[in-house]
Amino acid sequence: MRDQLKLLEELQRHDAELIELESLCKALPERVQKVEAAIAALDQLLAQKREELADTESFRKNQEQDKKEAAEQLSRAKAKSSQVRNLKEGNAASRELETTRRQLEQREEEIAKLSQAISEQQGKIAEHETRVSEQRKELAAEQERVAKRISEMQSKLQAAKAHRDELASKLRPDFLKKYSTIRMRRGLAIVAVRDGTCRGCNMRIPPQLYNIIQRGASLEICPNCNRMIYWAKLLDEVSETA
Ligand SMILES: [Zn+2]
Structure with a gap:
C-alpha cells in the first residue's frame, strides 16, 4: 500500500509537470504571433503614410499646373502693359500686373510648403520601412528560436508522457x-x-x-x-x- 501511495503522489507531481510543459509549448507560438501582429500593424501604418504622400504629391502637381497658368497670365499682363496708350489703360495694366504677380507668388509659396511636407512624409516612410525590416529580421530569428524550443519541448513532453504511462501502469x-x-x-x-x-x-x-x-x-x-x-x-x- 505504501508503494501505491508513493506512486499516486509521484503521478500527481508528474502530471503537474506535464501540464506546465504543455502550457509552455502552447505559449511559444504566441511569441511569434505577437511579432507578426506588430509587423502587420506597421505595414498598415506604412500603407497609410504612402497614401498620404500620394495625396500631397497630387496636390502639388495641381499647384504646379496653377503656377504655370499664373506665369502665363503674368507674361500676358506684362505684354499688355507695354502697349498702354493712356493713363487709364496704364493704371488698369499695372493693377493686373500686381494681381497676377501676387497669384504667382502665392502658388510658389504653396508649392514650397507642399515640397516641405512631402520631404517630411518621405522621411517618416523611410523610418517606418527601417522599422519594418528590423521587425522582419527579429521575426525570422524568433521563428527559428521558437521552432527549436518546440522540438526540444516536444521530445521532453514525449519522454514525460512515457514516464507517466509507466507510473500509471504500476498503479492498481x-x-x-x-x-x-x-x-x-x-x-x-x-x-x-x-x-x-x-x-x-x-x-x-x-x-x-x-x-x-x-x-x-x-x-x-x-x-x-x-x-x-x-x-x-x-x-x-x-x-x-x-
Ligand atoms: Zn481534506
Whole structure:
C-alpha cells in the first residue's frame, strides 16, 4: 500500500509537470504571433503614410499646373502693359500686373510648403520601412528560436508522457481511476495529512481516521474535501514538500 501511495503522489507531481510543459509549448507560438501582429500593424501604418504622400504629391502637381497658368497670365499682363496708350489703360495694366504677380507668388509659396511636407512624409516612410525590416529580421530569428524550443519541448513532453504511462501502469487500476476522477474535480487528488490536518482543505482529520492512515494499510479519503490522503511521515523521504 505504501508503494501505491508513493506512486499516486509521484503521478500527481508528474502530471503537474506535464501540464506546465504543455502550457509552455502552447505559449511559444504566441511569441511569434505577437511579432507578426506588430509587423502587420506597421505595414498598415506604412500603407497609410504612402497614401498620404500620394495625396500631397497630387496636390502639388495641381499647384504646379496653377503656377504655370499664373506665369502665363503674368507674361500676358506684362505684354499688355507695354502697349498702354493712356493713363487709364496704364493704371488698369499695372493693377493686373500686381494681381497676377501676387497669384504667382502665392502658388510658389504653396508649392514650397507642399515640397516641405512631402520631404517630411518621405522621411517618416523611410523610418517606418527601417522599422519594418528590423521587425522582419527579429521575426525570422524568433521563428527559428521558437521552432527549436518546440522540438526540444516536444521530445521532453514525449519522454514525460512515457514516464507517466509507466507510473500509471504500476498503479492498481481502481486507484488510478479514483485518482483521475478526483483530480478532474479538485485539481489535487492526493494530499498529505500533517499533524492531524489535511493539507488539501486544512481541516482536522477525525482521530480514528488519523490512526488508520498512520498504519498506511489502506487508501483513505478526507471526509471534508474528498481527496485521497496519506500520513505525511509515511512518505516523507520521497516527498519533502507534501
Ligand atoms: Zn481534506
